[in-house]
Amino acid sequence: MKIRSFFPLSRITAAALALSLFAGCNDDDKDPEPTPNTGPVYAAITQVSVDGESQSYIVLTDKVDVTTPLALENAIEVPGRALGSGIAKNGLLYVSSSEGAVVTRYKLTAEGKLEKDKDAQGRDAEVSFQGSGVSSIGEYQHQFQYVSETKAYYIDGRSGKVIVWNPTAMTVTSAITLTGLTIEGALSTFATMPVRVGNKLIIPIGWRPSAGIGITKQAGVVVVDTVADTATIVTDDRCGYVRDGVVGPDGLVYLATEAYGAAVYRTAGPETTPVPCLLRFNATTQTYDRAFFRNLADLTNGNATGSLLRGPNGTAYLRVLDETTYTVVPGVHPRPVASAVAWKFWQLNLSTFTATEVTTLPVSTGSTFLYDVTDSRTLFTEFTSTSTTNFRDLTSQNGAVAFSTQGLVFSFLQLR
Numbered sequence: 001m002k003i004r005s006f007f008p009l010s011r012i013t014a015a016a017l018a019l020s021l022f023a024g025c026n027d028d029d030k031d032p033e034p035t036p037n038t039g040p041v042y043a044a045i046t047q048v049s050v051d052g053e054s055q056s057y058i059v060l061t062d063k064v065d066v067t068t069p070l071a072l073e074n075a076i077e078v079p080g081r082a083l084g085s086g087i088a089k090n091g092l093l094y095v096s097s098s099e100g101a102v103v104t105r106y107k108l109t110a111e112g113k114l115e116k117d118k119d120a121q122g123r124d125a126e127v128s129f130q131g132s133g134v135s136s137i138g139e140y141q142h143q144f145q146y147v148s149e150t151k152a153y154y155i156d157g158r159s160g161k162v163i164v165w166n167p168t169a170m171t172v173t174s175a176i177t178l179t180g181l182t183i184e185g186a187l188s189t190f191a192t193m194p195v196r197v198g199n200k201l202i203i204p205i206g207w208r209p210s211a212g213i214g215i216t217k218q219a220g221v222v223v224v225d226t227v228a229d230t231a232t233i234v235t236d237d238r239c240g241y242v243r244d245g246v247v248g249p250d251g252l253v254y255l256a257t258e259a260y261g262a263a264v265y266r267t268a269g270p271e272t273t274p275v276p277c278l279l280r281f282n283a284t285t286q287t288y289d290r291a292f293f294r295n296l297a298d299l300t301n302g303n304a305t306g307s308l309l310r311g312p313n314g315t316a317y318l319r320v321l322d323e324t325t326y327t328v329v330p331g332v333h334p335r336p337v338a339s340a341v342a343w344k345f346w347q348l349n350l351s352t353f354t355a356t357e358v359t360t361l362p363v364s365t366g367s368t369f370l371y372d373v374t375d376s377r378t379l380f381t382e383f384t385s386t387s388t389t390n391f392r393d394l395t396s397q398n399g400a401v402a403f404s405t406q407g408l409v410f411s412f413l414q415l416r
Contacts, residue, residue: 037112041416045084046407056082066403084411085144096137101130132175133159141411180233186216197283206243215240217274236288239277248350249314253281259366262306263334299355319343338366361399371412
């Protein structure tokens with residue numbers, strides 16, 4: 001703002017100058033307030049490994065259709081394997097790291113920037129799970145489940161506990177011990193995509209031997225009652241590595257062996273590995289339907305089949321290994337088989353239990369995560385051999401890449 005005067009500046013006293021400045025400043029002269037950005041904002045948390053050390057980056061983008069990889073230069077750095085979680089479109093991101101047991105709350109500003117939130121005392125808004133026996137927070141984004149702004153769960157395989165905590169107060173409410181999780185000589189791993197039925201949270205569990213290659217012949221789910229804050233493990237002995245689940249049109253939960261379990265079965269053979277299967281579970285009675293069992297390969301013309309992802313209109317997707325694209329050589333480890341860009345999508349009707357190949361979607365890696373970006377649009381991840389993550393459009397006609405970023409993305413959330 002420029003102040004005009006008809007007198008030499010030396011004749012104006014400091015008080016007169018102050019009065020002149022005050023009188024000359026009116027509402028018309030003020031700089032306009034910045035216009036708040038109300039468009040969508042998404043956060044992708046990517047993990048980059050260099051010389052065996054992991055570093056994570058929180059990258060923001062205002063759109064998911066981007067032709068160039070997301071840039072990491074201005075991203076927020078978090079040591080180790082970071083996970084970001086929260087309630088979609090709530091403006092808050094809860095960030096954890098494999099380097100410890102602390103969750104830090106970030107908030108999205110009106111200008112679309114992400115910054116650490118503060119508590120009532122002006123300190124960083126943080127909560128530690130260490131007092132409940134958690135030493136490190138790992139696995140996947142959906143180990144965090146949010147019931148409301150004041151109640152959330154963290155399902156921790158290492159300590160064998162479900163941590164109940166308050167995301168608003170940033171305090172731990174309780175810790176529930178998961179009785180029956182430990183199997184001697186086996187490691188446990190939780191579902192990448194838990195499901196909900198009413199007030200029940202269903203988290204499938206997979207077990208595999210702690211040494212060597214194989215699959216433990218046991219299926220299981222953690223059933224969390226989000227009203228009573230109780231957790232129960234229910235098991236089934238007919239197959240193994242059942243880490244995927246979807247809710248069918250009948251309200252029952254359908255559970256399937258994950259792609260890695262199918263890869264172990266394909267490489268090690270039926271003599272040592274339980275057959276990949278489809279089971280049915282009633283969340284209300286907390287029981288398996290003992291009369292229901294499907295060999296996944298029987299649904300797909302005998303092909304190696306694993307993983308179960310939710311699909312549209314009462315259907316689900318199976319992942320089926322295309323051996324015309326990828327050759328399974330004798331002695332190969334099952335991990336590169338599960339990670340190969342060679343798994344087709346087949347659509348499974350959960351009423352008739354018939355599956356049909358989806359020829360419009362491309363082959364992709366067997367292990368994928370689903371993320372909703374609108375009510376009618378879902379993206380799935382594809383981890384490439386160049387340590388890049390592609391987000392492909394599951395609801396498009398050709399599964400085109402929406403965007404990509406360096407590193408491995410295990411967390412994605414729409415903040416606004």
